[in-house]
Amino acid sequence: MTSTTIGRVRHAAGFSAAILSILATSTTAGAQAAPSASSRNSIGAKEASSTADASPIAESYPDAGVGDGVTTGGYNQSRWAEDWSKLRDPKKRKDLVDQLKFIPIAGDGDVYLTLSGEARLRVNQTTNPNLRESEAQRQDILRLFGGADLHVGEHVRLYGELAHGTLEGVNLGTALPNLRNKLAVQQAFVDVTGTVADVDLGVRYGRQTFADGPNLMVVPRDNNTLYFGFNGVRAWARTAGVRADVFDFKPTAYGTGGTQDDDAENARRFSGISTGIVVPESLFGGSKLFADPFLWRLRNRAAVWGTDTAREVRNFYGLHFWGDAGPVNLDWTINYQGGRYDNRSIKAWLVLLAQTYKVGKGKNAPRVGFHADYASGGGAYGTGTLRTALAPFGNNIYYSYQLFATPTNLIALAPNVTFSVFDKLRLTAEYQRSWRDTQSDAVYRANGTAFAGTQNVAGRRIADTLRFQAVYPFTSRLSFTGRYEHLIAGPALTNAGYKNSDFLAGWLSYRF
Numbered sequence: 001m002t003s004t005t006i007g008r009v010r011h012a013a014g015f016s017a018a019i020l021s022i023l024a025t026s027t028t029a030g031a032q033a034a035p036s037a038s039s040r041n042s043i044g045a046k047e048a049s050s051t052a053d054a055s056p057i058a059e060s061y062p063d064a065g066v067g068d069g070v071t072t073g074g075y076n077q078s079r080w081a082e083d084w085s086k087l088r089d090p091k092k093r094k095d096l097v098d099q100l101k102f103i104p105i106a107g108d109g110d111v112y113l114t115l116s117g118e119a120r121l122r123v124n125q126t127t128n129p130n131l132r133e134s135e136a137q138r139q140d141i142l143r144l145f146g147g148a149d150l151h152v153g154e155h156v157r158l159y160g161e162l163a164h165g166t167l168e169g170v171n172l173g174t175a176l177p178n179l180r181n182k183l184a185v186q187q188a189f190v191d192v193t194g195t196v197a198d199v200d201l202g203v204r205y206g207r208q209t210f211a212d213g214p215n216l217m218v219v220p221r222d223n224n225t226l227y228f229g230f231n232g233v234r235a236w237a238r239t240a241g242v243r244a245d246v247f248d249f250k251p252t253a254y255g256t257g258g259t260q261d262d263d264a265e266n267a268r269r270f271s272g273i274s275t276g277i278v279v280p281e282s283l284f285g286g287s288k289l290f291a292d293p294f295l296w297r298l299r300n301r302a303a304v305w306g307t308d309t310a311r312e313v314r315n316f317y318g319l320h321f322w323g324d325a326g327p328v329n330l331d332w333t334i335n336y337q338g339g340r341y342d343n344r345s346i347k348a349w350l351v352l353l354a355q356t357y358k359v360g361k362g363k364n365a366p367r368v369g370f371h372a373d374y375a376s377g378g379g380a381y382g383t384g385t386l387r388t389a390l391a392p393f394g395n396n397i398y399y400s401y402q403l404f405a406t407p408t409n410l411i412a413l414a415p416n417v418t419f420s421v422f423d424k425l426r427l428t429a430e431y432q433r434s435w436r437d438t439q440s441d442a443v444y445r446a447n448g449t450a451f452a453g454t455q456n457v458a459g460r461r462i463a464d465t466l467r468f469q470a471v472y473p474f475t476s477r478l479s480f481t482g483r484y485e486h487l488i489a490g491p492a493l494t495n496a497g498y499k500n501s502d503f504l505a506g507w508l509s510y511r512f
Contacts, residue, residue: 060200060240061239061242061243061276062288065276065278066238066243067211067245067274067292068081069211069219074476077209077222078208078220079116080157080159080208084101085102088102100512101512102114107153110153111151112150112151113148115147115148115149115512116149116161117145118143118511119142119143120508120510122141122142122143122506123139123140123505123507124504124505125505126502127501127503129501131451131499131500131501133499134171135170135171137171139179140167141167141179141507142164143225144164145163146161146162147161147162147187155192156191157191160187160188161185161187162185163184165181165225165226166180167180175256177226177254178225178226178228179225180256182256182258183257183259184254184259185207185262186229187208188206188207189207190204190205190206198240200238200239201236201237202235203235205233207229207252209227210234210247210249212247213274213292213318214318214322214331214333214394215331215394215395216398216407217333217335217393221393223397224396228251228393230249230270231250231251232248232249232250232264234247234249235247241278242277244274245275247271248270249271250265250266250268250269250270251264266301267300268298270297270298270392272295273295273296275292275294276290276291277290277293287324287325288323289322290321290322292321293318293319295318296316296318296392298316298392300313303341305388306380306382306455311341312339312346314341314346317335317337317338318334318350319334319335320333321333327358328355328356328357329367329369331352333351335349335351335389336348336349337350344379344384344385346385347387348376348388349376350373350389350407352373353371353372355371356368364419364420366418367419368415370414371412371413371416375407375408375410376388376389376409377389377436377438377441378409378440380441382440387438388409396446399412399446400485401483402485403445403446403447404501405445406445406446408444408448410434410435410436410437411434412432412434416430416431417429424473425472426470427468427470428468430465430467430468431465431466432464432465434463434464435461435462435490436492441455442454443493452496454498457491457496458495459490459492459493459494460492461490461491461492462490463490463492463493465486466485467483467484467485470483477510480506480508481507481509483503484504485502485503486502487500487501487502
């Protein structure tokens, strides 16, 4: 995906602002909502969205597998991954919004601008926030995005995106800048692409979202008001059956004011290579499967495990195998993690197995499935080898809408079912049981912090969690999503004084 010289990452933020100052005059801050997160075929959901544009050659790598998320109905969570060039023909532009998706500027449409936007109005209600007996929390949240995508011929593209987040309510605590933010430069980059000897080549520099890996390990996190993004360089080479992407990033650190206080983190640096191989369809009699080996490195100057804060260098050696084989959808990851935490070695494992089966042949046919996941734990509160697994920038709602779980010291098993009623209404239900891998290690939240005291109590079972999601698309641009979760705390939590909790959320989103 990306290769970079990150010594210049701070300039990426300045460069981002420069691009946006050019493009923002054409950008509307009004209206678009990314596809609701419902990942890895289960209720925790596909946070990302997808496909990129490859150069027009005889054969190119399949769009769905290039590592840019999932594109549905033309829309992607990363708006730059959308391709609206079909609207070059004025006869195909059906309404005013279609006019905004392809605005010819010069060269008979060789230079054109695509505008995008999102507005999402959301309410969350959580009882016993932080699993402590206390007043319920209510969050009233408004998201506004506006983006502009300028294509200059076949080989150059500039993209800029501004974001605003409003947070009000009851018992809010400290409002993080990814929830409440006056105005942020969410993305701003330049792409240069081309084709050499039937190989698609490209490089992207600036602030950008990134989703080239398993959904539980790296994704823009649509659950947040502002997306999780990076600053740096991504470069790629793609043929019909094989691809390789290299990257070197620093995460974006948002301020809470205007566009001048967003910067690149200096404490963390994320780099590596993600590759992809198209599995021959003939192997499974008509499959669409991908095998994606990856090798990543995460450097963190202030990693916290137990009571210690120290420098960590963690290497991720993994394989992501995913796609469709007839009625079966697979999303499997195996990942070994090595490296050093201070003067201690790291030896950890992630095994993430999700699968569903389509019962019937219609587009709304029900799906039944389950996910079974293992994330090693141990050593955070001690000496010697550190065995705590880490999913660095993944889908933070996958195990809990309330953000009460993460793939660290976790074993989870969850059957689920998805079906439609009244044609458009899509319902998902899941029952998840979760345990600790190591009782002497803590239970961890989605942000990676431990539930205080859980490392000192007996009990392996963390919780039983019932989760429901409903999605109703009024149109291709306007939709409603509702979620409910009931968390029944197990001994690993209750023995440390933690309680059950209920979560209810609903939001209306419009995107163009």
